[in-house]
Amino acid sequence: MSGSTLELLVAELREAGFSVDAPRSMANLTTYAVGGIAAASVTVSAANDVRILATITARHIGVPMAIVGRGSNTLIADTGFNGLVIFVTAPANEATIEIDGDDVVVAASVTMPVLARRSVKAGRGGLEWCVGIPGGVGGAVRMNAGGHGAEMVDSLRSVELVSLRSGASAIVPVEKLGLHFRGSALSSHHVVVSVRMQTIARDVTDGQKEIDEVVAWRREHQPGGRNAGSVFVNPAPGEGSAGALIDACGLRGYRVGEACVSEKHANFIQASDGATAADIVAVMSHVQDVVKEKQGILLRSEVCLLGFEADIAARFADPRHEDADRVAAARELSLLMGERHE
Structure with a gap:
């Protein structure tokens, strides 16, 4: 829509009943609990509301938009976001998890720990590792989250995807999602509505035992509190983990303002009362610089940076996302979702 503005989009959304x-304010909508103000925001939960919303946003593709679910892998700039933030929350009146034969069908807003526990309770196995991932299922698809020797691509069958750019919705098979290590072909305007995952029959007691082991490991090795989980993506195979590289540089405890590298796990950055997004980015920048200087490896972030200047986003972006195969996968998915290309 030529000449579209945020004000026009907001007016249309309100006219449609949103x-x-x-x-x-977005400060309390992420696990870091920092960040500025969104120019506008709308909260959606029911799957059909997401589809209706997309038919409206498709007429306003010039307006900046961002999708936030559980906010467990997101850092919002202190200056906020000059556009529309779409918060996807758990539906109150819809079944959020269903067992369909060997598959589990789950709403994207359900948290990964809930998915793990509910699946095990239903006698389904294979998703126990999900209990160690703090975010929502939709975000886990977007970043191909993983841990404890498994990742989303191992169990994922398909997702229902909605495009804010075209207004289209589709069931997309896993092979069309371009999943790779801690990433996918999904764009910022793609909303995951629901997810179908393959499971196996498993004794409830055995499944619960594995869940307990994952939880115990997490409590022993990873900090709680205000953080976004692992900050930096592991580099290429053979170069060591990001956490080990940071640790080797003696950076545990490094602090700027009220943000610091965790003493418990070097790839976690903790925020405390009074922290700002600028504090967190300053810690990230220092860690990146020191590891590059001492180890010769440039770490990139797996945290979604929202509302920051282009130079900050570019500094931490993983250049592997620009590999030819990943670009091709993103374009193929975009075409599948009916999005226009100039």
């Missing part, structure tokens, strides 16, 4: 907050 409750829009303009502006809205």
Whole structure:
């Protein structure tokens, strides 16, 4: 839509019955609990509301938009976000997890620990590792989350995807999602609505035992509190893990303001009361610089940076996302979702 503005989009959303907050503070909507104000925000939960929303946003593709679920892998700039933030929350009146034969069908807003526990309770195995991932299922698809020797691509069959750019929705098989280590072909305007994952029959007691082991390991090795999980992506195979590289540089405890490298796990950055997004980025920048200087490896972030200047985003972006095969996968998915290309 030529000449579209945020004000026009907000007006259309309200006319369609959506409750829009303009502006809205985002400081308490991520696990870091920092960040500025969104120019506008709308909260959706029911799958059909997401589809209706997309038919409206498709007429306003010039307006900056961002999708936030559980906010466990997101850092929002202190200056906020000058556009529409779409918060996807758990539906109140819809079944969020269903067992369909060997598959589990789950709403994207369900947390990974809930998915793990509910699956085991239903006698389904294979997703126990999900209990160690703090975010939502939709975000886990987007970044191909993983841990304890497994990742989403291992069990994922398909997702229902909605495009904010075209207004289209489709069931997309896993092979069309371009999943790779801690990433996918999904763009920022793609909303995961629901997910179908393959499971196996498993004794409930055995499944619960594995869940307990994952939880115990996490409590022993990873910090709680205000963080976004692992900050930096592991480099190429053979170069060591990001956490080990940071640790080798003696950076545990490094602090800027009220943000610091965790004493418990070097690839976690903790925020405390009074922290700002700028504090966290300053810690990230220092860690990146020191590891590059001492280890010769440039670490990149797996945290979604929202509202930051282009130079900050570029500094931490993983260049592997620009590999030819990944670019081709993203374009193929875009075409599948009916998005226009100039």
